[in-house]
Amino acid sequence: MFWILTGALALVLTLLLLIALLRGNRDTGPAEAFDLQVYRDQLREIEKDAARGSIPEEEAARLKVEISRRILAADAAAQKGSEEAGKAGAASYVMGALVAATILGGGFALYMKLGQPGTPDQPLTQRLAEAQQLRDNRMSQEEAEAKIPAQAPVQAPDEYMKLVEQLREAVEERPDDVRGLTLLAGSEANLGNYRRSYELQKQIAELLGDKAGAKTFTDIADMMIIAAGGYVSPEAQVELEKALALDPNDGVARFYGGLLMAQTGRPDIAFQIWDRLLRASRPDAPWVGPIRAQIEELAFRAGVTRYQLPPLPESHDAPNGPSADDVAAAAEMTPEERQQMIRGMVDGLSTRLAEEGGPASDWARLIGALAVLGEQDRAKAIYSEARTVFAEKPELLKQIDAAANRAGLTSE
Template sequence: MGQVRVGWLLFGAAVSLFAGVLVWRALPSRVESPASVSAIPSGPVRAPEDATRERPNDPEAWKTLGLARFDAQDFAASTAAFERATTLAPDRADLWSALGEARVMGSATDPMPPPALAAFRKAIALDPRDPRSRYFLAVQRDLSGDHRGAIDDWFALLRDTPPGAPWEQDLRRTIIQVSKINRIDVTAKLAAIAPSALHPSGPDAAQVQAAAALPPSEQAAMAQTMVSRLETKLKADPANVDGWIMLMRSRMTLGEPAKASVALAAAIGANPGAAMRLQQEATALGVPTR
């Protein structure tokens, strides 16, 4: 069976989106998965394997190994790693949805094997906002014949997608392709969605130019005003992970590491499923841990 993987980055780790199950089956251009992976682990995989031996009870170590094996297209080993991770951290939605995806990719005949579906349902029960499980549960609706319902679910996910997210355009293409196959007109509905209007964004070019023309003291005041405005928007929309990352970056730029640390704690509290990505971004920015 042909498989089309669409790469996207989420929660700081590489995961994948299918371009709609019907499209996945029909398109002649595809990436073939190897029948088996028996090579000696390469460097990128060997390091995570060493980490699981050093920290056998650390779910993050097993998650990293699962992702490395997934990228190597060793889906059986990826599944085993994520199964271990979910055993160690059964309340992590991101681990359950990653397990579901590995099970889907490891299935040679069934596009949505029952164990994968069970993993996605577990993830969505833990975190109703988990994008990966939302996507694949919509895939299941499409497989069951509820094409309109699947498209509606993908639209709901698109509305919750931060502007410029790596998977945004792929998700739009999925909607377009599946709607075209099933003769469902989504043109107006798709055009009506303006992600940038739904989530806080940074200053535009005109704002940056205007700020540069101000005296230093006024520039600082303007920056504080914009950061405060972003903070207010995040209180109304705490699920916007990209917004929290922007706030942490802004606080560090303004020389306010303590406030950046407060933002990190608030972001994780509001988005536990995105904790890994938030921690990684915070580390890269130099945000101190509390």
């Protein structure tokens, strides 16, 4: 039925164009028709002038003969032009053949290249069922990771690698140390060891038990998805569902939930999740950039026409966390009070950057504050992590490098 309908439509359209092209019914004699009217008017005027006696009869007869001759010539020219106008020339036939070949042959060739001959009807219920089946039978985490090509090891400063080795040894000796596991999980992620990172984060979740928050599970899912090359596996989905059960507004879990729907044939649900998340998020939230880069295409796939990205609010890098001046201002406190205040500020900033991310200025402040505290190793680790975060933003990386130089660190 499809071929019958489309073939008939193409044939009818081709015939209409050919008829218009080959019929050649064009009015090509307006000049001759105008001349005939002028000559007839002149002939009537001469007859009137002769009747009034304005011109002699001999002159009137001569003028009538001359004008009649012109009338006959103009009429013959008009008839000849009319006959030629009704005939299609060779160029018309060539053009007609090209039109027929383009519409019929070109349309068929284009469909065979872009279309899907033989595809049956796809009612909504069937597509929904297929999407559910795809979601239920998709690859496991292990299968997805096996398909990822081997990556070259991340090049990190020697000091950073020494720190990581120390962390590995410490965790091996104290496997119940949540703080050590957290630091090592982050370090392994920075080195591209994503599988090891989420394995450590699973240990953290087991140790925390009921005290584990939504971020604990989104961290696991995040590393699993990165390890699988951006694929949301059933195992990662379980971690995301745990996070959403604890915090339905968790941005990372909602972002990956939308990604899961997009990957399993439900762009309509994915678009709704991402659109709501985008409108409710701060402009510097880590998922805003990826959503804005993909949501217009997702809207098209979801059947949403005329979608417009919401305006991006201006982001102001408000000072967050301690600066070198903040640390110096604590000089009037007792050593214990000063140390406690500084530690609290530094730890608060460090925790916020680890959990939510932040502008380059905050990373620079943290590096400077750690250097003032004399924690060079930790400052170097933060510096290395910041260089990874802003590796693709040279203008922001300059702020990080400047802070490291002031703190006496190097990128080597």
